[in-house]
Amino acid sequence: MADATEALLTPTPDDDGAPFWDYAARGELRIQACADPGCGELRFPPRPCCPHCQSFDSEWKRMSGHGRIWSYVVPHPPLLPAYAAQAPYNAIIVELAEAPRIRLVGNLVTSADARLDSVDPDRIRIGAKVQAVFTEIDGVTLPRWVLERP
Template sequence: MGLLTPVIDEDGAPFWEYAAQGELRVQACAAPECGELRFPPRPCCPHCRSFDSTWRLMSGRGRIWSFVLPHPPLLPDYAAQAPYNAVLVELADAPRIRLAGNVVATPHAPLNSVDPARLRIGAAVRVAFTEIDGVTVPRWLLERA
């Protein structure tokens, strides 16, 4: 079965295209009076209802907002990597936006490459990208190794 990969829809496709280029971008309303960032991507701005959007480059920095260590992992390929983490990262340049992912030791490391005892709410992280089954996904590296 392998690790789960995202289902890419029309609204989110640019996110994954930028990720493949090593860029973390977030959808933003392009209406001049609005400009609100939104995630997950969607066709209409929830603030002003404009259908105009653009993709803003983020710094790739954030902090762990929340995390879990799944017990027990339900899928065989995840069970083989236990204990691993699943995190929500609050973006430094967009604090209302939180992305799900994993903290790893290096971009291509297995999900269990970081000792769970090193994870803390508020810990600084930065984005890194790796390819899984043809899709480039963001992962997170602790700022302090």
């Protein structure tokens, strides 16, 4: 039987988003920001032009990796075979601590390399504080999330 992670969905980086994935491979959570001195707005998903000032200058700012669960879902039933093998799993939306308008999608797990079903769905709460961790799947390093310890 093949490893269940073989058929998990992974991103296909484009030119605008490639730096996000390059930084993730280094264990860094970075978000694209406008490099215009009068703007500096963060933006996600990455794109060539700032939606606030229309500047084409950008940079990648390092985030703390701290956030809170803004929303979540536990799919019933799982739609793909590789995910069915790890049910019940979750998909969460995380609001970044230093950039509340920036929200990232991922999974809540007990550790970076844990299975997607490692967190009991009954433990997931809107507003729970989380921290980014990183794991490699099929050559792409993905951010995942763990609950912060009180």
